[in-house]
Amino acid sequence: MGTFKDGFLWGGATAANQYEGAWNLDGKGESFSDHCTSGSLVSPKRITVNINDTDFYPSHEAVDFYHHYKEDIELAHQLGFKVFRMSIAWTRIYPTGLEEKPNEKGLLFYDRVFDELKKYNIEPLVTLSHYEMPYELIKRYNGWYSRELIDIFMKYVRTVFERYQNKVKYCLTFNEINVGTLPMGAALSLGTVRNYEGTLAGIVDDKQTRYQALHHQLIASALTVALAHDNYPQFKIGNMNISVTAYPHTCNPQDVLKCQEFNRIMNWMCSDVQVRGYYPQYALNYFQKEAIRIVKKDEDDDILKKGTVDFFTFSYYNSTTVSADKERQESLGNMTVGIKNPYLTASEWGWQIDPDGLRYILNEIYDRYQIPIMITENGLGAKDDLNSDNTVEDDYRIDYLRKHIRAMEQAVEDGVDLIGYTMWGWIDVVSASTGEMAKRYGLVYVRKYDDGTGDYARIKKKSFYWFQDFLKKNN
Ligand code: BGP
Numbered sequence: 001m002g003t004f005k006d007g008f009l010w011g012g013a014t015a016a017n018q019y020e021g022a023w024n025l026d027g028k029g030e031s032f033s034d035h036c037t038s039g040s041l042v043s044p045k046r047i048t049v050n051i052n053d054t055d056f057y058p059s060h061e062a063v064d065f066y067h068h069y070k071e072d073i074e075l076a077h078q079l080g081f082k083v084f085r086m087s088i089a090w091t092r093i094y095p096t097g098l099e100e101k102p103n104e105k106g107l108l109f110y111d112r113v114f115d116e117l118k119k120y121n122i123e124p125l126v127t128l129s130h131y132e133m134p135y136e137l138i139k140r141y142n143g144w145y146s147r148e149l150i151d152i153f154m155k156y157v158r159t160v161f162e163r164y165q166n167k168v169k170y171c172l173t174f175n176e177i178n179v180g181t182l183p184m185g186a187a188l189s190l191g192t193v194r195n196y197e198g199t200l201a202g203i204v205d206d207k208q209t210r211y212q213a214l215h216h217q218l219i220a221s222a223l224t225v226a227l228a229h230d231n232y233p234q235f236k237i238g239n240m241n242i243s244v245t246a247y248p249h250t251c252n253p254q255d256v257l258k259c260q261e262f263n264r265i266m267n268w269m270c271s272d273v274q275v276r277g278y279y280p281q282y283a284l285n286y287f288q289k290e291a292i293r294i295v296k297k298d299e300d301d302d303i304l305k306k307g308t309v310d311f312f313t314f315s316y317y318n319s320t321t322v323s324a325d326k327e328r329q330e331s332l333g334n335m336t337v338g339i340k341n342p343y344l345t346a347s348e349w350g351w352q353i354d355p356d357g358l359r360y361i362l363n364e365i366y367d368r369y370q371i372p373i374m375i376t377e378n379g380l381g382a383k384d385d386l387n388s389d390n391t392v393e394d395d396y397r398i399d400y401l402r403k404h405i406r407a408m409e410q411a412v413e414d415g416v417d418l419i420g421y422t423m424w425g426w427i428d429v430v431s432a433s434t435g436e437m438a439k440r441y442g443l444v445y446v447r448k449y450d451d452g453t454g455d456y457a458r459i460k461k462k463s464f465y466w467f468q469d470f471l472k473k474n475n
Pocket of ligand 1: 018176242315334381431434
């Protein structure tokens, strides 16, 4: 094809809490996700204050990357991956977040993973915080609501940078940081759920707390970038945004305005801060309208200005439409609900499949920022059938990937500077939203099931061979 630039980073993405398991081994502490039970689309996962014998917590074993990392990295190599997106579990390095010294056994685990990747010339892409934080920090500080979290997080970042400075080049600060603009971000990313027990949707929303916590994350993100630029210039640091392409549901100007409002707060506010270095005026207006008063320190504006990211990364699964009419029918999607788009079909979980929406958002992002872009999550969650001869005929996934890669190609032809693509869940992992194994994204099937059974065997799906063949031609 030749459309993608030389050295394009093709690969796959994972996150520690959905992938590693070994939740309490070698000194690891309890993280937020270790307190989340399994669930499904019809029976939502729950957060529990204690870890109960009667509940099942999928992150505890996940798909056991902890003991399968060599096998998995060898599979990534067979696929032809050039990059491997993973996150570091904060609780492996600082079990409660509060220790003065890091946990050496946790550090050693990632040394081994990075060394294994190096063996195959696969570049790690490390997310510093992917939907998990020490649960102790939720109990003690109500998560990111407290400004103390910034220093506690920076201690962790300094440890990671110092230790892995010769092994890692690409880092992302917070996974899908803009999920903090949505009510469920309180639990997933901000940890402002002290003493809360119940479903994600059941949390009583408190915008004041949420945006204060988000401000602290934005400061921590900017300090991380500045630390890298000042002391580890070999690092490239990116943001990570959840980008949900949104269309006005009709050409009624009221719908168009409503859609603009959605896009500003949900899609652009965090990345405007992370790329441009300041809160845009529409965000300040929004805070005023909603009576949100963010407590800032004098130095915060300078910190944001200094800590702007080197490249833009985002997840893309589906698009949505926005209407000013509150009565319209809702459709599901990654973190957001919207109005059904009659021109699109949806996944079994109701996420509307829209490759053109990827081309559109890539152009929007590049027009706005003109910095290199990487797609760090994209894929199809589906129920896969494992046949008795250990095959999985996932043609639907091949179709999804083929169309989205075609859309990327078109965006590059449009002029977008796209530098990489890591498909989400290249190997089956626990679902973030529902906490189930049944929603699978992988090119590799993992024999692990929602009742906790399974032997963790790794089995190549049909899509594995398709992607392998694609990368042979495109690497
Ligand atoms: C993103 C998260 C991932 C991942 C993905 C798919 O929002 O960053 O962690 O899980 O969505 O979502 P789900 O697992 O809910 O299907």
